Amino acid sequence: DQQVKQNSPSLSVQEGRISILNCDYTNSMFDYFLWYKKYPAEGPTFLISISSIKDKNEDGRFTVFLNKSAKHLSLHIVPSQPGDSAVYFCAASGNSGYALNFGKGTSLLVTP
Amino acid sequence: SAVISQKPSRDICQRGTSLTIQCQVDSQVTMMFWYRQQPGQSLTLIATANQGSEATYESGFVIDKFPISRPNLTFSTLTVSNMSPEDSSIYLCSVGQGSDTQYFGPGTRLTVL
Numbered sequence: 387d388q389q390v391k392q393n394s395p396s397l398s399v400q401e402g403r404i405s406i407l408n409c410d411y412t413n414s415m416f417d418y419f420l421w422y423k424k425y426p427a428e429g430p431t432f433l434i435s436i437s438s439i440k441d442k443n444e445d446g447r448f449t450v451f452l453n454k455s456a457k458h459l460s461l462h463i464v465p466s467q468p469g470d471s472a473v474y475f476c477a478a479s480g481n482s483g484y485a486l487n488f489g490k491g492t493s494l495l496v497t498p
Numbered sequence: 499s500a501v502i503s504q505k506p507s508r509d510i511c512q513r514g515t516s517l518t519i520q521c522q523v524d525s526q527v528t529m530m531f532w533y534r535q536q537p538g539q540s541l542t543l544i545a546t547a548n549q550g551s552e553a554t555y556e557s558g559f560v561i562d563k564f565p566i567s568r569p570n571l572t573f574s575t576l577t578v579s580n581m582s583p584e585d586s587s588i589y590l591c592s593v594g595q596g597s598d599t600q601y602f603g604p605g606t607r608l609t610v611l
Contacts, residue, residue, distance in 0.1 A: 388540070420598075420599060427604075428604055429590050429603050430541070430602045431602070432602075475540070475541065479598050484531070485543045486543065488542075489540055
């Protein structure tokens, strides 16, 4: 049963615009959320995370928003750059262990 | 973050054989994990590699099929035993230092014929 869902398999955005990637989860015990970026033939690269005690975390062009009541988080990239084109994975973990539960990923294409 | 390497980066294997994947970290880490990403699917945790003791397997994964070793704090191996085409996946190791953030190796792309 998929506990972390990324319902958009792909997203195309123009360079300079905002990219918004969405993620939903079902397990209310999750308390830590992460976004990873993955290029072909490489492992996932950690981007940004957020704890359940916060509703926003920002790091440069990347901001993650968490809405606990809706069990929803989103990653905003602004401004988007062609080098941001990759697959983005949302992941979540709970305080019962370190296992990361991943979504299936969203493929972002940033066009010049 | 730690630098993580995996060997081999890719392999093509025959049904019924076994493959051992190595994961090397450039510094001592508390936690090491093995994940699998089947085609078109998300990453799934296979097991936590425990230093000096047996690995902790997730539901659906067993030691006979995926034996894991972790002889020290910088190295671990995952063996995929008696392979079938359904084992064709990307296998990734990850490390954590006690925080919840995990860092991943480059992955091993396995194709079983």
